[in-house]
Amino acid sequence: MADEIPPPIPRDLHCEYEERAFRHCTRCGETLEDDQGGFQISKAYKKGECVMEYALCDHCRVSMMEEFSQESKKRLSDYQHEHVDLHRGLYHCSVCGVPRNEEGVDDFVITGICEGASLLHSIMVCGQCGDGIQELISVKTRDTWRRFVDENFPGPPSEGEYPEIEEVTAPQSLPVFSAQGGA
Ligand SMILES: [Zn+2]
Ligand SMILES: [Zn+2]
Numbered sequence: 001m002a003d004e005i006p007p008p009i010p011r012d013l014h015c016e017y018e019e020r021a022f023r024h025c026t027r028c029g030e031t032l033e034d035d036q037g038g039f040q041i042s043k044a045y046k047k048g049e050c051v052m053e054y055a056l057c058d059h060c061r062v063s064m065m066e067e068f069s070q071e072s073k074k075r076l077s078d079y080q081h082e083h084v085d086l087h088r089g090l091y092h093c094s095v096c097g098v099p100r101n102e103e104g105v106d107d108f109v110i111t112g113i114c115e116g117a118s119l120l121h122s123i124m125v126c127g128q129c130g131d132g133i134q135e136l137i138s139v140k141t142r143d144t145w146r147r148f149v150d151e152n153f154p155g156p157p158s159e160g161e162y163p164e165i166e167e168v169t170a171p172q173s174l175p176v177f178s179a180q181g182g183a
Helices: 058-067 070-083 127-134 139-152 162-173 175-182
Strands: 039-046 049-056 108-115 118-126
Touching (some): 039 058, 049 058, 058 139, 108 127, 118 127
Antiparallel strands (some): 039 049, 039 108, 108 118
16 A cells, blocks of 8 residues: 555545635645645535535644544544445445445535645545434534634525535534544
């Protein structure tokens, strides 16, 4: 594995908004190209449409993790050990294995851990498994996540749209935070 050249970041993990690869950390604005340690890209889809996307530099990823409660971190990492296969890539749920194009799988989150222009790890979590993961997370940790969303996605959501996005994306995006360390 160490000798393999990692693949380039796929189009799937590009920024929809800018129609190109992510260049900056959504949280701090740092240039991702120079990021040492691996940045994270996540995109949440609902009914097949990308409803939220972000990139987090290594520093921001770690500092957000630190804010998660110990209990949540422990549960997520246990869950990952027992249920998550980190080698299924972007097209099959890393928990249940369902393919992304299967009927009824309209909601899912894809995440990549990248360095420079390369993709080191990638996972997909379907909506159903994401719901299960949500139950593992403490209220405090959910608040940390909510704050990130509030601070970084201030765009005036159209009526009734915002809670939906929050519900879908926040918890489902969380397990990847532990993917790096545990992998
Ligand atoms: Zn950052
Ligand atoms: Zn699943």
